[in-house]
Amino acid sequence: MREILEAGLPALGIDVSCISNLEKFSTMLLEKNQVMNLTAITEPAQVATLHLLDSLSVLRGADFSGRRVVDVGTGAGFPGMPLAIARSDVSVTLLDSLGKRVRFLEEARQALGLENAVCVHGRAEEFAGDHRESFDIAVSRAVANLSVLCELCLPLVRVGGVFLAMKSTGCEAEVDAAGRAIRLLGGALRESLDYVIPGTDVTHRLVVIAKVSPTPKKYPRAFAQIKKQPL
Numbered sequence: 001m002r003e004i005l006e007a008g009l010p011a012l013g014i015d016v017s018c019i020s021n022l023e024k025f026s027t028m029l030l031e032k033n034q035v036m037n038l039t040a041i042t043e044p045a046q047v048a049t050l051h052l053l054d055s056l057s058v059l060r061g062a063d064f065s066g067r068r069v070v071d072v073g074t075g076a077g078f079p080g081m082p083l084a085i086a087r088s089d090v091s092v093t094l095l096d097s098l099g100k101r102v103r104f105l106e107e108a109r110q111a112l113g114l115e116n117a118v119c120v121h122g123r124a125e126e127f128a129g130d131h132r133e134s135f136d137i138a139v140s141r142a143v144a145n146l147s148v149l150c151e152l153c154l155p156l157v158r159v160g161g162v163f164l165a166m167k168s169t170g171c172e173a174e175v176d177a178a179g180r181a182i183r184l185l186g187g188a189l190r191e192s193l194d195y196v197i198p199g200t201d202v203t204h205r206l207v208v209i210a211k212v213s214p215t216p217k218k219y220p221r222a223f224a225q226i227k228k229q230p231l
C-alpha cells in the first residue's frame with residue numbers, strides 16, 4: 001500500500017506525510033469489515049487505489065483550501081475521510097444515515113486524532129434543516145442518481161460554492177436527466193472532469209455543479225417524495 005500511495009499522492013498534489021494515517025485508517029477499515037459490512041474492496045492495494053486515491057481525486061474539482069466540506073452518504077468514509085486525513089486545512093463533515101457506519105468513523109476519527117472532521121449520523125434531507133447553505137463544497141460518491149443527489153446536496157451548499165458528484169464515465173444520460181433538478185435547486189452544471197485514478201487504468205468522472213442562487217425553501221422534500229418524484 002505504501003508504495004502505491006508514495007507514487008500516487010504527489011500526482012494529486014498531496015504531501016506524502018499523511019501516508020501513515022491513510023494506512024492506519026485502511027487497517028481499521030479492513031479489521032472492522034470482518035464484523036460489519038463496510039466495503040466490498042478488501043485487497044490493500046485496491047483499497048489504496050479504488051478507495052483512497054479515488055477519494056482524493058475529488059481535489060481536482062475545486063480549490064479546497066480552508067473550505068468547509070460535507071460528504072453526503074459517506075458510508076465507510078469515502079471520499080471524506082481520506083480528504084480529512086490528507087488536508088488538515090479542510091474542515092470535513094462526514095454525514096451518513098447508517099448509525100453503525102458513523103460509529104466506526106467516529107472511532108477512526110478519534111484514533112487518528114483528526115480535529116478537522118466531524119461525524120454526523122443523519123439524513124441529508126433532514127440535516128439541511130439546521131445546516132442550510134452552510135458549506136462551501138458538498139461531495140458525494142455512490143449514493144444516488146444525480147437528480148436525487150442534487151436535492152440532497154445542493155441545499156447544503158452556499159451560493160458561490162460547489163457540489164462535486166463522483167461518478168463513473170458513461171453517466172451522460174444521468175447528467176442530462178438531472179438538468180431540471182440542478183436548475184430548480186439553484187445550481188448550474190459547470191463541467192464533467194474525467195480523471196484516471198493514479199496507479200490504475202480506471203477512469204472516473206467528477207460532475208461539477210456550481211451553486212449560483214439560493215435553493216427555494218421547499219427543497220429538500222421528505223425522502224419518500226424525493227424518491228417517488230425526482231425533480
Ligand code: SAM
Nearest residue numbers: 073074075078096097098122123124141142143
Ligand atoms: N460514499 C461511500 C462510498 O463511496 O464508498 C458510501 C456509498 S454507500 C453505497 C451509500 C451510503 O449513503 C450508505 O452508507 C447510506 O447509508 C448513505 N445514504 C443514503 N441515503 C442517504 C441520505 N439521504 N442521507 C445520508 N446518507 C445517506
